[in-house]
Each structure stands twice: as structure tokens, then as C-alpha cells.
Amino acid sequence: MELRHLEYFLMVSEELHFTKAAEKLGISQPTLSHQIKMLEKEIGYSLFNRVGKKIELTKVGEIVQQEALNIQNSIQNISSQIAAFSKGEIGELKIAVLPGEITDLVTTLCIPFNQLYPNIRVFVESTDQVEKVVIENQADFGISFQFNQEDLLHGTKLYDEEFYLISNQKSEEQKVQFTSVLDGPLILFPSMHQCRKMLNKASSEIDKTLEPIVETSSIKSILNLVRSGVGRSIVSRTLFEFYDTNDLFFQQIEKPTLTREVFLVMKKNCYMHYASREFIKLLVREIEKLHFNTEKEAMHSLHSFVL
Template identity: 80%
Template structure:
């Protein structure tokens, strides 16, 4: 049964006149009559009683009319929802991120995103397997710190960032500090499950030392407040330092070795990037550019041309 036949039938059932219905449909009356006969043959019953020049719906015609109206309504609803989805008026956005401070970056941008698209539901999946989440369509895209070549994934390096030692007092004339001396500080750090802490633990072992923080917390706001209170100092990524109110705090660059990492955007190849994902990525890229992170311009330009 073709949708076109139902559309023709509904017009005839509305006008109860083949010639008038044909004019409204902008087809010839013989063509319309032929299409209705084809529908009647498929249904197995007459849809109209023809009494002279007048026509009326049969009982079967009334059944078909009601169901055809339901189908027409469903089709209109599909079109309406697709249009709303394509404009970001409804929908869902799923983002996969590693446990830790990158979740704060994603969550902070969600505030801006929600203001622009309040009817789009945002789901942030915190997982150690960002690539797997993207490959299994559990996320529209992911943000990761690792680059594992995979023919099924499109990976874009967003930026490189370094880690700062932050204090509540400024060390005059000391813009840099060695990592070995940082380890001996009274440190307030994220727990070991955070990616930042994993990097710190690995680096400290490489120089033959072990981190022994005086406070561990998953809350960046708690870390910043503890540093403000003079409980100790902390090591945080530039991402967090820039995204939070840290004007009353002071930072030092860490060297010997310096602590840096790359941040990657991961998407599945040859898949539709929905409107919500594109708009969120636009916000992310604009924020990165505004904060003057060290980016690979070629990669960002490619992302602009292909995705944005």
C-alpha cells in the first residue's frame, strides 16, 4: 500500500467528488479514479458507494479513512520531529570522557550549551574506555588524552596543555619550579583514579620519589578552597586553572621534567555527526581558541571544515 494512494483517497473522502479532488491534487480525474481502484483492489473491498454523480464512503472506506488519517498524522509528526531535531530544538547529546578533571571542562561547557539548547538532554559518560564508548555508539564523541590509532575512528588533537603548581602566595622571582621540589610540598591532589594524578604518580616514580598528598579530593572547588586557606598547594591542569575563578591564586610552571599532555577529540568515522554534537564541539573549539591553548592549527582548521 503506497502513501500516495492513501493521500489520494483522503482527498476524495474529503471532497466526496472525484473531479474536485483531482483538481486539488493537480492530477487528471481518470488518473485519480485509476489510483483509487488500485487501492480498492489491494484492500479487497469498495471504498466508495457511487450513486449517480454522488459518492459516499462505505463502511470499509470509513475504516480506511480513520487509519489513513492516523498515518498522515504520524508522517507529519515524523517530519516535525526531524525538523526540530535538525535545529537542535529537541534531542540528546552523549559525551564520553575520562574520569577526572576533563569532566569539569565538559560540564562547565554544558552550562553554556544548555542556555542555547535547553531542550537537548546531555549525558556525560565517565569511562576509562572512551574509544570503546564511541565505537559502540554509546557516545556521539569522546575527549581523551591518549592517541591509539584505529581505522574506525577520526581523532583530532585539540590542544596541548601543561600543569601548574598553584599557591595562595606569590613566589617572587620564581616563575618555574622543579618537579622534584614539588613532590616535597604539602600537596592537595585528586585521587589516583584521575588522569592528572596518574600522570603525577608516573612522573614521581620516574625520579625515584613517591607522592604523599596531605589531602585527596575529587572536587576541584575543594582543592582551590584548600589552597586559598593555606592548607597546602596543588598541581592542576591549565584547563582547570583557566576555567575556574583563580584570580586570587598564583601559579608556577613545572620543569625537570615539565608536565604536559595532549587532549584529543574522538569521533566514529563515516557516521552522521548530529546537530547537538556539532554545536557543542563549536563551543569547545571557541573556548580553546579564546584561552589561547597551544593548538595544531591544521587540525582545528580541518575540524572546522569537516565537522563545523
């Protein structure tokens, strides 16, 4: 059964006149009559009683009319919902991010995104398996510090994340060696945190062991402890920029320089819907506004691929 046949049938059932219905449909009356006969043959019953020049619906015709109207309404509803979805008026957005500062970055961007698209529900999943979640379609895209599944995923480097030593005391030196950082009391994230994993690796490479005086997963607590003079801390530039740190001071770390790559991860050959594109636009604007260390070629690729 073709939708075209139901459209023709509904027009005839409305007009109860083949010639008038054919005129409104923009086809010839013989063509319309032939199409209705084909529909009747497929259903196995007559849909119209033909009494002289007049026609009327049969009982079966009344059943078909009601169901055809339901189908027509469903199709119209599908079209309107697709139109609303494509404009960001409805829908949902799922983002997978590694636990830590990137989660803070993404959740902060949910505020302007919600102001623009209040009817789109946003789900931010903090997970150590960003690539797996994206591959299994549990997230529309992910943000990660690594990118391995090149056969299934498309990854674009957003920026290089730099790490700072922060303190409540201003130093004359803009940079500090990593070995010197380890000499004083430190307030750090727990070992399960992505930032801490990187610090543990860097310290083990120089045969040092990190022994922080305080461990906490709360960035606000870390900042307050640093303000109070309990110790210094090592945080990403993302966190330093996103929180009220005007009363704190930072130094860049060298030998080794502590940086990591931040990737936008998407599934290959997968349609990027409107909500994803709009959120990524906000993300890119924020990165550019903060003057993070980005690669022009990578950002150009992202603009052409997604934006």
C-alpha cells in the same frame, strides 16, 4: 500499499468527486480513477459506492479513511519532530569524558548550552572507557587524553594540556623543575584521578614516590587547602582557568614538562547531529578564548569536519 495511493484516496474521500479531486491533486481524472482501483484491488474491497454521478464511502472505505488520516498525521508529526530536532528545539546530547578536569570543563559549558537550547537534555558520562562508549553509540562524542581505535573512530586533537604548580606564595621564577616540586608538601588528587596517574608515572621515571600530605577528589578543597598554606598542588591549566584562582600563583613545570594531549573523539562515518555540532562550537570557542596550545591544522580540520 503506497503512501501516494492513500493521499489520492483521502482527497477523493474529502471531495466525493473524482474530477474535483483530480484537479486539486494536479493529475488527470482517468489516472486518479486507475490509482483508486489499484488500491481497492490491493485491499480486496470497494472503497466507494458509485451512485450515478455521486460517490460515497463504503463501510470499508470509512475504515481506510480513518486509518489513512492517522498515517497522514503520523507522517506530519515525524516531519515536524525532525525539523525541531534539526534546529535544536528538542532532543538529547550524550557526551563521554574521562573523570577529572575535562568533566569540569564540559559540565561548565552546559550552562551556556542550556541557555541557547533549553529543551535539549544533556548527559555527561564520566568514564575511563571513552572510546568504547563512543563506539557502542552510548555517546554522541567523547573527550579523552588518548586515541587508539583509528579504524573505527575519528580523533581530532583539541589542545595540549599544560600542568602548573600552584601556591599561595609568589615565586620569582616562572618555571620550576619537577624534582623541586616533590620536595615540599603536596595536596593532590587520589591515584585513580587521571592527573594523578600522570604525576605518578613522571615521578616513577625519576625514581621518586609521590607522598601527598592530603589527597582529595574535590578541586575546590584543593584550592582552599593551598590558600591556607597547607601545601602546594599540581593542577591542569583547565582547572586553574575555570575556577577562582586570582589569589593563587602558578609556575610552569619543566624537566620534564608535564603536558598531555586532549582529543575530541567521534565515530567514523556517523552523522553528527545539530546539538553535537553546537556544543562542540562552544567547546572550541572556549579553548580559543583561553588561548590553549592548539594546532592550527587540527583546528582547521575540526572546523571543516564538524563545524
